[in-house]
Amino acid sequence: MTGSQFTIRRWTSKHVAKWLKEEGFSEYVDLLCNKHRLDGIALLTLTEYDLRCAPLELKVLGDIKRLMVSIRKLQKQHKDILAEMGYVGEECLVAHAGNSSQSKDCQCNGVDHSRDSGGSSGDLRTEQYQNGKYYKYQPRRLDPEFWKTALSSVYVFVVFGFTSIVMVVVHERVPDMQTYPPLPDIFLDSVPRIPWAFAMAEVCGVVLCTIWLLLLLLHKHRSILFRRMCSLMGTVFLLRCVTMFVTSLSVPGHHLQCSGKLYGDMWAKFQRALAIWSGFGMTLTGVHTCGDYMFSGHTVVITMLNFFVTEYTPRSWNFLHTLSWVLNLFGIFFILAAHEHYSIDVFIAFYITTRLFLYYHTLANTRAYQQSRRARIWFPMFSFFECNVNGPVPNEYSWPLSRPKLLKALIG
Incomplete structure (x- = not known):
């Protein structure tokens, strides 16, 4: 069971546990899946800062690095989902606490996270930086x-x-x-x-x-x-x-x-x-x-x-x-x-x-x-x-015309 075989949006904690076992991180199944109830979206937006700091606080540096390599592979495979959630790139995940020392130096894909409004965890980017200028961040529009x-x-x-x-x-x-x-x-x-x-x-x-x-x-x-x-x-x-x-x-x-x-x-x-x-x-x-x-x-x-x-x-x-x-x-x-x-x-x-x-x-x-x-x-x-x-146009498909009334009646 991989991201290409089953949509990561629908992953539950059980799917994450199975993925962790396949990647060789069985010892963290109880911590991540049972205690903190990580599902597919939570796993996709996980950062190295999350693994190092509370409440997870993983102690083994090698495990942190190897787990992040596997997570980044997932993020690369699901760029469209990350973009829909407001992340410009798979590495630019605004999961840093506003009062952390790392957030001052965090800058990905031209986005300066230290300028986030309010300075609290979970705040969305309000500005983008490029060519020495700041531009107002706009919500996703299609x-x-x-x-x-x-x-x-x-x-x-x-x-x-x-x-x-x-x-x-x-x-x-x-x-x-x-x-x-x-x-x-x-x-x-x-x-x-x-x-x-x-x-x-x-x-x-x-x-x-x-x-x-x-x-x-x-x-x-x-x-x-x-x-x-x-x-x-x-x-x-x-x-x-x-x-x-x-x-x-x-x-x-x-x-x-x-x-x-x-x-x-x-x-x-x-x-x-x-x-x-x-x-x-x-x-x-x-x-x-x-x-x-x-x-x-x-x-x-x-x-x-x-x-x-x-x-x-x-x-x-x-x-x-x-x-x-x-x-x-x-x-x-x-x-x-x-x-x-x-x-x-x-x-x-x-x-x-x-x-x-x-x-x-x-x-x-x-x-x-x-x-x-x-x-x-x-x-x-x-x-x-x-x-x-x-932003990128996600590959989503839908029937171009509304379903006929007879078909709706048979289905519903």
Whole structure:
């Protein structure tokens, strides 16, 4: 029986006793479980100060250190639960007595515990310290703000439409294949082309998209997740518009039948852009484009979906995480095996997508930075979308619609 097999919220003193025995601390079962009645939450918030001082007062230093190592493993596995209870990190547990000598020097993750209001045991943090400044501590907020989610969806659809227009423009500017042959590429020159590989790459993307939409439907904070998906996807594709437009790379393979100046008037260009936009730029929907090489849009979508699936599912869902990464990596391989993009296109797409995803979520999970002026200046859209979401989003699931009356009657 471990934390991954049974939710630690439901642990009783008996479960804690069993855990202590499994970890090799049988001699402390009577003290911790029978005398002081520690349950799962109490165990999770236990600190070294609690073990050393009254009322526990453990005497053996080695046992204290080893027990804290085991407790910290639990805290690391249950970061979401600690965050819900108001703890920024698993090590920043406000369990120190206000009159203790240790509380004067206690400072974790930029939070100065000596500034707690009232100075009594159990007081909550009121300020956070970062970059030489104190910020007011705010309670945990996870506002869905559906109107912002709707605005983010409009943003990503507009960006996709603009991307389609840029793809039409760069198609007209694609270098002539006779004058500008394919550039040397170590992967494309070494691996023979597989004709059906690009379709398989898009199948990987469709499977990942289906998994993500199902998770999004069942996630309790689906509005926040969808808003983040739209803002990140729109920003990456907006950057892709710039890189496609400023430099036109030659066609990566002679199998691609590309020629410029295909669309004469503005109406024809608009119709072509609309066809690309409505078909999501996929060959499975009949869309074939040239010139949009730096960087790979297919790699962006597949990688972004993979990161959202792995980020917003429990760490114990190993099969789903493995499947998601396999689809991501195989999708990238199929793109290159089809000779539809240069290797640099795929590498840059993967790097930009992963860095932007990680930077965004690092900022979103750092509450003090959200309140800083620098964040509002350099990341205005991020500050706008995330101003009422301070802290990590827990992976909680719920049925999106209310249960039908007949089902309620059968259950209740």
